[in-house]
Amino acid sequence: MALGKYDPESVEGKWQRAWTESRCFEVEADPAKPKYYVLEMFPYPSGKIHMGHVRNYSIGDVVARFKSMQGFNVLHPMGWDAFGLPAENAAIKHNTHPAKWTYQNIADMRAQLSRLGYSYDWRRELATCRPEYYKWEQKFFLKFLEKGLAYRKNSPQNWCPGCNTVLANEQVEDGLCWRCDSPVEQKDMEQWFLRITDYADELLKDLEGLEGGWPERVLTMQRNWIGKSYGAELTFQVKDMDETITVFTTRPDTLFGATFMSIAAEHPMVEKLTGDAANKDEIDAFVTRIRNMDRIKRGADDLEKEGVFTGRYCVNPVTGVEMPIYVANFVLMGYGTGAVMAVPAHDQRDFEFAAKYNLPLKVVINPRELSDKGEVLDPADMQAAYSDPGILVNSGQFDGMENEPAKKAVVEHLDKSGLGKMTVNYRLRDWNVSRQRFWGAPIPVIYCDDCGVVPVPEKDLPILLPENAQVRADGRSPLPEMAEFVNCACPKCGKPARRETDTFDTFFESSWYYLRYCDPRNEDAPFDPAKVDYWMNVDQYIGGIEHAILHLLYSRFFTKALRDTGFVSTTEPFANLLTQGMVLKDGGKMSKSKGNVVDPGAMIAQYGADATRLFILFASPPVKELEWSDQGIEGAFRFLARLWRLVEELEGALAPVMPGSYAEPGSDAAKQLRFKEHDTIRRVTRDIENEFQFNTAIAAVMELVNEIYGLKDDLSGEPGALSSAVATAVTLLSPVTPHICEELWRAMGHAEPLAVQAWPTHDEGALVKDQVTLVVQVNGKVRGKFDAPNDAPQDVVKAMAMEQENVVRFLEGKTVRKVIVIPNKLVNIVVG
């Protein structure tokens, strides 16, 4: 069989068909075999794959093929995160149903992905918008309701006017909608929440177990997001009212210095406190202004502190001081209790606020240096709050204590009268999963005038998204207007009732898809627990850093919630996480507006899938950003053509031997090639296994190919040596560029596909050289090189080093003080 010219298109099509026909990537759970689950974050079916997808999925494919060749039973699935807004917006634009747009895009993208030759088990493909899929999350929701993990409440929520829906806290970035960048507003709404805060501590603690497997950056981001802080809740009596206000503070040790109180504009007490205030109008105007302020402005750190006095006071429980209560613009309802005891001497914000409104400062923490001198900080001298540690003063019985132990002592003192307790506070809020959009999974509850909120009985699932819905031009969901959807009978009393018209946040779907892949066609259950037990956890998860908090936190929570509702036994979904870097062009992100988008389809058409994969894996290590280079992909193509020509030239001489199989004594050239061959096996295996350093693994194969080119003429009489080395190069490269490698493997005479061959292992014996080259240094500077027998005795090596011509020159007239010998590597002669 003559190879002819390298034509990627025909080679790639041929092997893609061959893999499909041989079903070599289809796998089943088999407890007798070691498993490996490699998963790439599934795409949103936008219609077109981009270079980010190619990078993500190429990384995953190398891992999958490599592990498979190493003998693992590899689960490598692909599917579609198919609910979401773009489908709805496209449907509005083209006056069609979101499903139609979505399924068309899925078909298009599946075809594009297929052209890249990824080793997916396509039988497991899923789309989250299919009732067979979302049915099960409706069931999960019912279980969550039963367990109290889902609940409904009315509260101020993030409203995106651009998307016409609420957003979870995680979906608001710098006050803007994560999807459309509209400024997010606050709106009081009745919504469904999942109690992710119940898991705050576990989510935080279990991050320790992910150490090493997950990037430090992601762990840190999750820790910050959960935001655990230790402190106390202290309760203050409102003067002349039968009301109390509870604050959260990390500094209970400064309680004696609390001179006023600040509460958030959204605090439920505002109305009660100001009901009969003389300046009620002024207060209301202030509260309204702050509440309507856009989030970016309100969150800016240069925003001037301002507030308004409510006319009410509360009583400091330890000093009896009457503390004026202010509504202040810097107090957030979403953190702690929405009320802060103000200690202007020891908190910078309170300091600034006190200066503006002329409120008293009281020093209660004294710097140690001053205490040692018998002095006390004078409020009149203070230019800023003193927030460092110190010794308590002006604090009654606690005077003289260190402030750290005083925290506990003060709280214990208050605890006797029920006014204080140590608490832990989290920044994390419960997850709002309601969305006022159409293209999502319906939330399975019914509202009955008599019975209230009634869960849909399990037998009535799935609640289907109507196929005859007509999307509205204004973007609002058509569901509330659809009588046939809304009107239903109360499952409890049978009277007419109304169906919930909100749908789930799309992150609900992506929080468990990795479980469904284990058993995607199950019609009786979300998955067979035995299959999930076999395949889970995901051994290697690969995706973008943008999901560091959103999807990755939700999925971790979901796994724990499903564990507690009896669906799974695992507690963390993803053992190892690789966050791949972005693909850039001209130093920036590829975007339509910049006009710097490189279309993968065009690259594949011009250079082939193999060259595209090779370049994207070679140009940069996976975690780093990758700068797209048109010359770079050309170079990748050139290398493949060079490899092709090598096999073509040697074709008649090559025998279908296994990689690394040549072991005859042979000529020096054969020995040299054999060394390179086994060294390459060692390096490539190590580079892929340890750190996914595909770039250096590829470089190693290139070196081997260069070596074969250099030695081939000397080895024309030893075809076995050449055959073995070529087989090695082709095999080691095959996870990266599988098509061309299959073709060359076949050209060597092999009958079985390369994809199902065993990954080669190196022979230590081949790495032992008779002669080694050592470097001689004089005072740490390289002065010569020489060859010596492998593992020659130190004395011999030392003597040889000293005899080197150039070394002699540098030793002249000097005294040798010390000679350091690193066996088979280096000699350093220290002279003085």
Next chain:
RNA sequence: GCGGGCGUGGCGGAAUUGGUAAACGCGCCAGAUUUAGGAUCUGGUACCUCGCGGUUUGGGGGUUCGAGUCCCUCCGCCCGCACCA
């Protein structure tokens, strides 16, 4: 402010973890071959120097026979969180 990461040729990036800095590739230069080529092959390519040699991993200092790698310090860049009480 808090936390995480990074800094190596013209460029992307290597360096078996303390042992020849710049592997591999891109680009560039020269030559060969070719009707021609953006194809292919050979050689060169960190900087200074004709050369001997000297200098070089953001700057400075330290440990060591030996430092890109370890320690201290300063500078710069990127990312995340942030009026968090």
